[in-house]
Amino acid sequence: MQFNSLNHTHMDQLRAMVDSDRFSAGESVLDLHARDQSSHPPHRPEAVIWPTSPTEVAEILKYANTHLIPITGWGSGSSLEGNPIPLKGGLVLDFSRMNRILEIRDEDFQADVEPGVVYQDLNQKLKHTGLFFPPDPGARATLGGMIANNASGTRTIYYGSTKDYVLKLSVALVNGEIIELGTRASKTSSGYDLIRLFVGSEGTLGVVVGATVRLAGLPVEFSAAIVNFPSIDQAGRAVFETMRGGLNPATLELLGPECIELMNREAGLELDVLPTVFMEFHGSTTRQLAEILGLAKDICTETGCRDFRPGLGRSERDRIFQARHDLGEMIIRSHPECHVKIMDVAVPITAYSELIDAINQETAGTNLKTYYISHAGNGNVHLNILCPKGDQRQWQQVEAIVDRLVAKSLTVGGTATGEHGIGLGKRKFMVAEHGASLEWMKQIKTMFDPNGILNPGKIFP
Ligand SMILES: Cc1cc2nc3c(=O)[nH]c(=O)nc-3n(C[C@H](O)[C@H](O)[C@H](O)COP(=O)(O)OP(=O)(O)OC[C@H]3O[C@@H](n4cnc5c(N)ncnc54)[C@H](O)[C@@H]3O)c2cc1C
The missing domain is CATH 3.30.70.2740 (Alpha-Beta Plaits)
Incomplete structure (x- = not known):
């Protein structure tokens, strides 16, 4: 597809669609929106707009579609596969000013959010309600970016990934329409599941301008254990047996000894430098959790663990698990x-x-x-x-x-x-992974975005 570069007329017309301080083609702004947290080479957009409402986004999309200008959504830029890099230039829509939590309906376990809300801010706001939004990718990510990447994290094994928490979506399409998908009911069998189509589509089908997300209750009780093993193989075996035993962990992470060494150094921990499994269980009584921890210990002993450290107190647990949480950034920083x-x-x-x-x-x-x-x-x-x-x-x-x-x-x-x-780095595996169904994905892409202006160069090989 041949796209147009932004000329003076485009720049003037786009600038006129928003307040003047919400449009920029300044060098440093373009640089800031040229790379994510991956090692993919940067590529600058030609201009950045900070929209503040769904209708504004829809109008900009319609304009970009008419003038064949590429358009890429931007949350926090924390992706790890080049997903938000504006490979073909054009416009970036930065959602950091659409960051309002519109409503929390705690009795329905739901919140309405704009796409630029950062999930840690949502959880901070939810604290007094006893609820939280479980998907937790570690970096400071926005709900829009998490929905577009179907992000998950250390507790996905128990709580699921972002796709399990999106009840409703408002999506702006390239023709300037805004469609509402889903329901506030906690279950539905009605029609095609278009929400699942948009979640994980990396901003290639439409732009998320609002969402209703499901929330979960904070666990009443939790227990954690740190278990180390002589080898990764044995640690892996323990993971498999814990799953097979139906222990239903909330976290089951395995780190190599080099990670433990780094965490000891950077976070002042004193863990043995060995392959280590971090496990956490959530439940309603301490008795129930003690029983589960006992079973986990049996499994780990049978698979040859060196040390099983259960029953960490709250502050020690938080310190160790926070270091695990920060590990990705520690590696980059070090x-x-x-x-x-x-x-x-x-x-x-x-x-x-x-x-x-x-x-x-x-x-x-x-x-x-x-x-x-x-x-x-x-x-x-x-x-x-x-x-x-x-x-x-x-x-x-x-x-x-x-x-x-x-x-x-x-x-x-x-x-x-x-x-x-998929972003940029995994495009080459799409044929091997999806075979003939990739053609159907392409047809869906063409239907929603016939001119291919949305986040071009992503997903498809
Ligand atoms: C240290 C570190 C650790 C990480 N750990 C994890 C992890 O454990 N699990 C995990 O899943 N990820 C992890 N990530 C990756 C990243 O945090 C997630 O992919 C996150 O979802 C990206 O969110 P973002 O707001 O930064 O989005 P961005 O990176 O800005 O964008 C992500 C994608 O969403 C699109 N987009 C943004 N906003 C919209 C919108 N409103 N509508 C449509 N499309 C939009 C962009 O075009 C892009 O394709 C980690 C990243 C770092 C740096």
Whole structure:
């Protein structure tokens, strides 16, 4: 598709559609909207607009569609796969000024939000209600960005991912229409599930201008344990057995020893530097949780754990789990001289050990610095591989390793991306993962966005 660059007339007409301080083509603004948190090369938009209402977004979309101007949504820019990089220039819509929590209906477990609301701010506001919005990607992300990427996090195993929390969506389309999807009822069997179509579509089908999200009750009681093992394989086995045992953990994370070393250094922890499983259980009574923790201990002992540390007090638990939460940013911060390639495959839990074997084989004897971080209960593995900036040869080696591990994951019934989305980096796996159904995805894209102006260059190979 041939797009138009923004000329003076476009700039003047777009500027006139919003208050003058909400349109910018300034150098630093364009730079700030040229890259996300991934290692994908930056690409600047030609202008940035901060919309403040759904109708404004709809009018801008209609204008961009008429004039064949690419348009890309922007939440916090915390994506890890180049998802919001405006690859073809054009306009970026930055939602940071559409950040109002419009209504909280605590008795219905629901909140109405604008797309620029940051999920931590929503949870802060919800504190007094005893409710919270569970999906938690770790970075400071917006609801619009989380919906577009179908974000998840450390408690997805228990609470689900963003798609499980969207009851209603308002979406602005390229023809200037705003459509309302879904219902405030907690269940429905009515018609096609267009919400699920838009969640995870990375802003390629329409622009989210509002949402009603489901909330969950804060757990009455919780218990946590830190368990270390002589090897990743044994830790992986314990994860599998915990799942098979039906213990229903709220968190089941597996970190390699290099992560523990970094967390000890950066967060002042004193954990043994070994492969470590972080587990958490939520429930209604301490007695129930003590029983579950006892069963978890049996499983971990049978699978050869070195140390099972249960019953962490609230403050120690918070300190350790906060360090886990901050780990992604710690890695980036600690290696400013390196690019970080983040693998994001997910496999059925029965294939988890096989994936660990494949990772061990790929990395053995390579001298590559890696961090093994896994939302293990979901079979979702991030292998963060570091590569000095500018070392093209090593970057190719890293890419080849990740390509082979993705291929392996697909062979065992998994996916190229458990949570970061396709963006730029995973487009090459779409044919292998989706086969003929990719053609149907393309037809859906053409139906909603016939000129291809929405976040062009993403998802499709
Ligand atoms: C340290 C770190 C840890 C992370 N850990 C996790 C994790 O555990 N799990 C996880 O899932 N992710 C994780 N992420 C990735 C990231 O935080 C999520 O993908 C998040 O959902 C991105 O939200 P955002 O607001 O930054 O969106 P952006 O990055 O700005 O945008 C994301 C996508 O949404 C589109 N978009 C934005 N707003 C709209 C809108 N209103 N309508 C339509 N499209 C829109 C953009 O065009 C883009 O395609 C992590 C990131 C970092 C930096």
